[in-house]
Amino acid sequence: MTNQINGKQTAADIVASVKTSASHLLASNGLMTGLAVVIVGDDPASHTYIGAKGRVAKECGFQSIQHTLPEATDQETLEHLIRQLNEDTTVHGILVQLPLPMHLDSDRVIQLIDPDKDADGLHILNAGKLAIGDLKSGLLPxxxxxxxxxxxxxxxxxxxxxxxxxxxxxxxxxxxxxxxxxxxxxxxxxxxxxxxxxxxxxxxxxxxxxxxxxxxxxxxxxxxxxxxxxxxxxxxxxxxxxxxxxxxxxxxxxxxxxxxxxxxxxxxPGGIGPMTIAMLMANTITAACRVAGVEGQLSDSTS
Missing domain, CATH: 3.40.50.720 (NAD(P)-binding Rossmann-like Domain)
Structure with missing residues (x-):
């Protein structure tokens, strides 16, 4: 008999581990893990996804920061926000919800994100590390x-x-x-x-x-x-x-x-979707732990 894979339960287990790590990091180092999400426009599906990610981030004990920009936002404004988030020491993970409106250059935006804060694991530096078999020092998609x-x-x-x-x-x-x-x-x-x-x-x-x-x-x-x-x-x-x-x-x-x-x-639904969000949280706590110089890389299970 076919076994239906329970992505929801596995994701919940990962989120519980992230929550424990985030709590330990706050207690031992005074560091609250921060995840910033950026969404441009009014696409209903994108807002649904962002809402779900924000709820899970709060469940993990993260500081969850959402930047909602209007559909007409230009490239320069969006890139300026990314640079600000790169420099913000309270932010350890940055996520730009894709797809962006057609007039914006998504790749330029993704490549502007500090690769150490690249919660989605899409920066070319992280992709390059994966390509050469380095599954430890980068952030995985x-x-x-x-x-x-x-x-x-x-x-x-x-x-x-x-x-x-x-x-x-x-x-x-x-x-x-x-x-x-x-x-x-x-x-x-x-x-x-x-x-x-x-x-x-x-x-x-x-x-x-x-x-x-x-x-x-x-x-x-x-x-x-x-x-x-x-x-x-x-x-x-x-x-x-x-x-x-x-x-x-x-x-x-x-x-x-x-x-x-x-x-x-x-x-x-209920398979890969919850796992994607869980691994986003895992990447964010990994990034925060690296800043603090402590162990806590939950993505090791994929390597």
Whole structure:
């Protein structure tokens, strides 16, 4: 019987560990961990995500600071705010909610963040450290780091002999996911939506991760019996049974049918989403502990 992976519970366990570390850091060093989040515009989904992150940050005992900027904010104003946050010693983690409005250069903004405060793990310096196998001194991108925690719960720390297929090649997930799996000794195949005979390649995977933004693309026939399936997709689709304008969230994997084949699978929602937020908190406490010169790097479980 397929095991539905409980991302909510694992995320709650990580958050509890972060809370303990933050409390210890405050008691022993007088340092309150600070997380600053920046959101530009009125996108409802982005505000929902930011709200959830802010609530978890407060649960962790962080000082949670939110900067909400109007849609018309120009590049110079946004960059000035990032520079201020870089210099603010009470801020240990900085998160800019993506996507930004179209008139803003997202990459310039991300690369302006102090890499030591890069809570999302997206700065080119952190990406470069991951690329050369340094999983200790940088900050890891949150979603693949969270996926690795779930994978290791099932398969252990050493993935030697396991075949992993990563569907998706984004800088946010696909590329770093492949690197993390490789460093855990898995045999890794990188694929994407334009890969020829994608279904056959997916069917070779002991561990299948999917992040392509195509609702329920992966079907049961694509999945090796007993495989671990990590679904990173989150797509809103029409659900007429919920009324005239009804909708529901689905992943990139057809959950109901794949669950009958897979050994373990993440649901959507409730799988990777909570893990991403938990790893954001883990990155922030790691950054704060480094400032204080103490142990407390919770992201070690991904390396």
């Amino acid at each position: 949150c979603t693949p780091a969270g996926a690795m925690v779930l994978i290791r719960q099932i398969h252990g720390a050493d993935l030697s002999g396991k075949t992993a297929v990563v569907v998706g090649r984004s800088n946010l997930f696909g590329k770093p996911m492949g690197q993390m799996l490789l460093y855990a000794n898995a045999i890794v195949t990188m694929a994407h939506s334009r890969t020829s005979d994608l279904s056959s390649i997916c069917a070779t995977a002991d561990i299948l991760t999917v992040a392509v933004g195509q609702p329920e693309m992966v079907r049961a026939t694509w999945v090796k019996p007993g495989a671990t399936v990590i679904d990173v997709g989150i797509n809103r689709v029409s659900a007429p049974e919920r009324g005239a304008n009804g909708s529901r969230l689905v992943g990139d994997v057809a959950f109901d049918e794949v669950a009958r084949v897979a050994g373990s699978i993440t649901p959507v």
